[in-house]
Amino acid sequence: MTIPSHANVLVIGGGNAGLCAAIAAQEAGAQVVLLEHSDQQERGGNSKHTRNLRVMHNAPTATLDNSYSAQEYLDDLLKVTQGNMDQPLTEFMIEQSATLLPWLQRMGIHFQPSLSGTLSLSHTNAFFLGGGKALINAQYLTAERIGVKIFYHAEVTSIHLEDGAFKSAAVTNRGFKQTITADSVIFASGGFQANKAWMKEIWGCVADNFIIRGTPFNQGTVLKSLLAQDVASVATPEQCHAVAIDARSPKYDGGIVTRIDCISFSIVVNKNGKRFYDEGEDFWPKRYAIWGRLVAQQPEQIAYSIIDSQVTEQFMPPVFPSMQANSIEELAQLIAIEPSVLTATVTQYNNALASDKKTAQYNPKILDQCRTQGLTPEKTNWALPINKPPYYVYPLRPGITFTYLGVKVNNKAQVLMNDGTASKNMYAAGEIMAGNILGQGYCAGTGMTIGAVFGRIAGEAAACQLKK
Amino acid sequence: MSVEKIAIVEIVDITNNNTPSTALVEAERIANICNACRYCEGFCAVFPAITQRRNFNEHDLEYLANLCHNCGACYHACQYAPPHEFSINLPQTLAELRAETYQKYAWPVKLGSLFHRNGLMVAIAVVLAMILLLSSLLLFQDRTPVFTQHLGAGAFYQVISHQAMVALAGTSFGFAIIALLVSFIKFCRANTITLAHIFSNNVLVKASYAAGTLKYLDGGNGQGCHTKDQSFSNTRRYFHHAMAWGFVLCFLATSVATLFEYSLDIMSPFPVISLPVILGSLGGLGLIVGPLGLIWLKIITDPKIISIKYLGMDYAFLLLLLCISITGFLLLGFRSTSAMGMLLIIHLGFVFALFLILPYSKFVHALYRFVALLKFYHEQAATKK
Ligand SMILES: Cc1cc2nc3c(=O)[nH]c(=O)nc-3n(C[C@H](O)[C@H](O)[C@H](O)COP(=O)(O)OP(=O)(O)OC[C@H]3O[C@@H](n4cnc5c(N)ncnc54)[C@H](O)[C@@H]3O)c2cc1C
Ligand code: SF4
Ligand code: SF4
Numbered sequence: 074m075t076i077p078s079h080a081n082v083l084v085i086g087g088g089n090a091g092l093c094a095a096i097a098a099q100e101a102g103a104q105v106v107l108l109e110h111s112d113q114q115e116r117g118g119n120s121k122h123t124r125n126l127r128v129m130h131n132a133p134t135a136t137l138d139n140s141y142s143a144q145e146y147l148d149d150l151l152k153v154t155q156g157n158m159d160q161p162l163t164e165f166m167i168e169q170s171a172t173l174l175p176w177l178q179r180m181g182i183h184f185q186p187s188l189s190g191t192l193s194l195s196h197t198n199a200f201f202l203g204g205g206k207a208l209i210n211a212q213y214l215t216a217e218r219i220g221v222k223i224f225y226h227a228e229v230t231s232i233h234l235e236d237g238a239f240k241s242a243a244v245t246n247r248g249f250k251q252t253i254t255a256d257s258v259i260f261a262s263g264g265f266q267a268n269k270a271w272m273k274e275i276w277g278c279v280a281d282n283f284i285i286r287g288t289p290f291n292q293g294t295v296l297k298s299l300l301a302q303d304v305a306s307v308a309t310p311e312q313c314h315a316v317a318i319d320a321r322s323p324k325y326d327g328g329i330v331t332r333i334d335c336i337s338f339s340i341v342v343n344k345n346g347k348r349f350y351d352e353g354e355d356f357w358p359k360r361y362a363i364w365g366r367l368v369a370q371q372p373e374q375i376a377y378s379i380i381d382s383q384v385t386e387q388f389m390p391p392v393f394p395s396m397q398a399n400s401i402e403e404l405a406q407l408i409a410i411e412p413s414v415l416t417a418t419v420t421q422y423n424n425a426l427a428s429d430k431k432t433a434q435y436n437p438k439i440l441d442q443c444r445t446q447g448l449t450p451e452k453t454n455w456a457l458p459i460n461k462p463p464y465y466v467y468p469l470r471p472g473i474t475f476t477y478l479g480v481k482v483n484n485k486a487q488v489l490m491n492d493g494t495a496s497k498n499m500y501a502a503g504e505i506m507a508g509n510i511l512g513q514g515y516c517a518g519t520g521m522t523i524g525a526v527f528g529r530i531a532g533e534a535a536a537c538q539l540k541k
Numbered sequence: 542m543s544v545e546k547i548a549i550v551e552i553v554d555i556t557n558n559n560t561p562s563t564a565l566v567e568a569e570r571i572a573n574i575c576n577a578c579r580y581c582e583g584f585c586a587v588f589p590a591i592t593q594r595r596n597f598n599e600h601d602l603e604y605l606a607n608l609c610h611n612c613g614a615c616y617h618a619c620q621y622a623p624p625h626e627f628s629i630n631l632p633q634t635l636a637e638l639r640a641e642t643y644q645k646y647a648w649p650v651k652l653g654s655l656f657h658r659n660g661l662m663v664a665i666a667v668v669l670a671m672i673l674l675l676s677s678l679l680l681f682q683d684r685t686p687v688f689t690q691h692l693g694a695g696a697f698y699q700v701i702s703h704q705a706m707v708a709l710a711g712t713s714f715g716f717a718i719i720a721l722l723v724s725f726i727k728f729c730r731a732n733t734i735t736l737a738h739i740f741s742n743n744v745l746v747k748a749s750y751a752a753g754t755l756k757y758l759d760g761g762n763g764q765g766c767h768t769k770d771q772s773f774s775n776t777r778r779y780f781h782h783a784m785a786w787g788f789v790l791c792f793l794a795t796s797v798a799t800l801f802e803y804s805l806d807i808m809s810p811f812p813v814i815s816l817p818v819i820l821g822s823l824g825g826l827g828l829i830v831g832p833l834g835l836i837w838l839k840i841i842t843d844p845k846i847i848s849i850k851y852l853g854m855d856y857a858f859l860l861l862l863l864c865i866s867i868t869g870f871l872l873l874g875f876r877s878t879s880a881m882g883m884l885l886i887i888h889l890g891f892v893f894a895l896f897l898i899l900p901y902s903k904f905v906h907a908l909y910r911f912v913a914l915l916k917f918y919h920e921q922a923a924t925k926k
Binding site: 114190206213330391 | 573574576577578579580581582583584589592595614615617618619620621622623624625626627760761762764771772773
C-alpha cells in the first residue's frame, strides 16, 4: 500500500496523541491517514514507555481511590509550573480529563490499580494494565479496525503552509520522497529531545552527555518547520522534563527501568568528590524531576549516588547492579575520584550527623528530619551515617524525558499563528504542544493526559470541519 | 555497559553442579529488569512474585517459570522486546526453563531425558503399548476373538482377558502415579513448600480455584491472552477448559466403571444411557474439542513467544489425547460389530501409552504449576501478615 496523495485528515506521529486523534477523527466520519516515522516494532514513540495518566474524578473509580477534584489538579499543576502555563486551557484540559477513562477503555485499553512502589499516585493516576506499550497496541488495533490508514517508515520532513493554513507535507517513505495534501492536519510528532544538534544549540556541549529516555524518532522536524513559518510558539527551548538516570543506560529508549530511586537515602557527589544539593529535601517522587537538571549542571554532567549496606532494600531495585567496595577509598577508585577527597566528603558528612543523633529517629516513611548540622549543602532528611560496609555506588547522568517548546494552541487544539489567529485546518496534540500546559516543571501522568485530551479534541474538530 | 554483559549469575545448579542453563541465565537477567520495571504487574502471578524479591536464585526462577501460562501478554506489552537492545522475551525464556524443570524433577531422574524428542518418545510408547496388548493376546489366548462379534456383558473381556487388562492398566497407571508423586514432592521441597503451608491461610483453596478456573489466563482483566498477534482472546482458556475437564470426566467415567464392575458386579460394556458412558462421552467430547482447538492455536500462535524446542512435547500430548477420544467413540459406535476387537485393542493401546508416558509428558505441567500456585498464595499470605 502506498501513501495516498490526499487525506481528509492527516495525522503526523503515531504515539498516544496521534492515535487518539486518528481514532476520534475516523469515528467522526473522516478518512484518516496516519504517518509514523518508525517501523511497526518500534512504534509508539514515548507513549510506549508510560504507565499512567492523571485524571480528575469526583468519586472513586474501579482503579482510582477517593476523588481528585479539578481544583486539586489545578493546584498541583500551578505548584510545579509556578504558574507558567495557559491557565484557562489547563482548566479546560482538567475538565476534559474526567471523561477520558471510559473513552480509552472503548479502545480496548485496560486500567489497573497503581503499581507496587507507586502508592502516592493511587488517587490521581490511572495505570494502564501492561503499561504504555499495551495501550499503544490497543490503540493501533482499534485504529486499524475502524479503517485508519497507517503507514510506518513514513517520516514527514517538512510542512508547507499557505496563508496560515496547511497545504501539504513532504514525506520520505522507505527512501522515496512524496507529498501529501489534506483538508486538515493534526501534528502529534512529539518534542525534539532526540535531535542532538538542536539540543546542542541550546545546551552547548553539555548535551553530549544527555541520555534520551524515550524514542530516538522525536527529532522535532515538524515542530521546527512550523516555527519557521509564523506559527506561534510556547515554552522556552531549554524547558524539559529531566531526571537523573543510571549513566550506563542505553543512549535512547532506556525507559523507566534506568531510573535510580536511592538518591534520598544516599549522598550524591560530583566527579570532584563534592556534594552539591540536599539529597533529602523532600519525598523522592516530589524531587525526582529536579535531579536531571542538577546533574546537568555538574562538571562533565556526571554524579555518583553513594549508599552503605543499611539502606539497600529501601528503594525500587535499579536495572543495573551497583558497583561496590568495602571501603570508601576503594569505592573512590571505582569511579575515578581522588580517594582522599571522597573520604573527606564522607567523613565531613558523617561528623555533621553525630550531634543530632538523639533528637531525630530515622524513618523513610515521613520527613524524619534526621539531618546534618552545619554542612554545605545540608542533608535535611533521612541522613544516616555512611559507615556500614560494603558501600555501593550508582553513576548518574541527566536523562531527558521530553522537551516543552511547542506550538501554541487554543481549546479546540487549533494551532495559533503569531498574530494570534487560529489556523483553520491545523491542530496539534501531545508533546508538540505540551508547553501550553507545562511551561516548566512536571506532574506525573500529565504527558499522556495532554495527548489524550487534545488528541481527541483535535480529531473531532478536524472531522467536524470537513462537514462544514 | 549493556544489560547483557552485566547479568551477574551466581546461580549454581544445586542438583548436579552443572553450569546454569542458557534459559536460567536469561531468566535471571530478565527477572531483574522486570523487577525494575513492573509494568506487567497486573497480567498474572509471575510479576507480583518477582516484586517480592530482589535477587533470583535457581529455585526462584524455576518457580516463576511454572507460574507462567505462556499467555504472551508480557511479550507484546514489553517496551524492551526485540529489537530493543535489552531484547526481553519472558514468555519464551520461561517456557524453556519450564521444560527444563520437568526434566530435572522427573523420577527416576534418568527418564527425565525423555522430555527431549518427546514426540518420538510418545509415538514409541503407543507402538509399544499396542505390541504389548497384542502379544498378551497371542500368548495367552486364541486369536479368533479379536475378529468376531461379541455382545452382552463382559464382551470386552472376551477379546482381552480381564486379568491381562487389569495387570497392564494397574502396573502402568500405578507406576505413573508413583513417579508423579515423587516429582511433586521433589518440586515442593525445592520450593520449600510444606504441608503446613498448604493447609493454612486457604492456600489450597485459592490455588485450586486459580488452577481450576485458569485464572491467570484471563490477562488480568478478563480479556484473555494472545495467540497470533497483539489482540486478546479467551479461546485458549475455553479450549483448555474443554480438554482439562474432559480429562477429568473421562477419569471419572473409568473410576465409576471400575466401581460398577467390582462392587456392583455390573460388567462392561455398559448401556449407552449409563453413568460411565455418559461421563465418558461428555469427557470424550471435551477431549476432541479441546486438543483440536489447542493444536489449532499452537499452529497460529506467534512462534516468538513459545519454545519451539519443546513444541513436540505439546503436540504429542494433545494428539495422544485426541486419539484416545476418537478411538473411544469409534469403539462406542462399533462395539456391536466384529470391528470391536481391533478397535478395543487400538483404544486401549492409546490409553496404556498415556499411562506409560504420563510422568514424562506435558501432563506434568499441571503438577508443577499447582505447586507454583501453592507457593504463590503462601507467599502472598505471608507478606500480608
Ligand atoms: C520513560 C518515560 C516514561 C514516561 N512515563 C509517563 C507516564 O507514566 N505518564 C505520562 O503521562 N507521561 C509519561 N511520559 C511522557 C509521555 O511519554 C509523553 O508525554 C507522551 O507519550 C507524549 O505523547 P505523544 O503522542 O505526543 O508523543 P510520542 O508518543 O512520543 O509520539 C510521537 C510519535 O511521532 C513520531 N514522529 C516524530 N517525528 C516524526 C516525523 N517527522 N514524521 C513522522 N512521525 C514522526 C514518533 O516516531 C513517535 O511515534 C514518559 C516518558 C518517558 C520517556
Ligand atoms: S516484560 Fe517488559 S514491560 Fe513487562 S515488566 Fe518485564 S520489562 Fe517491564
Ligand atoms: S507470558 Fe503471560 S503468564 Fe507468562 S509471565 Fe508473561 S504475562 Fe505472565
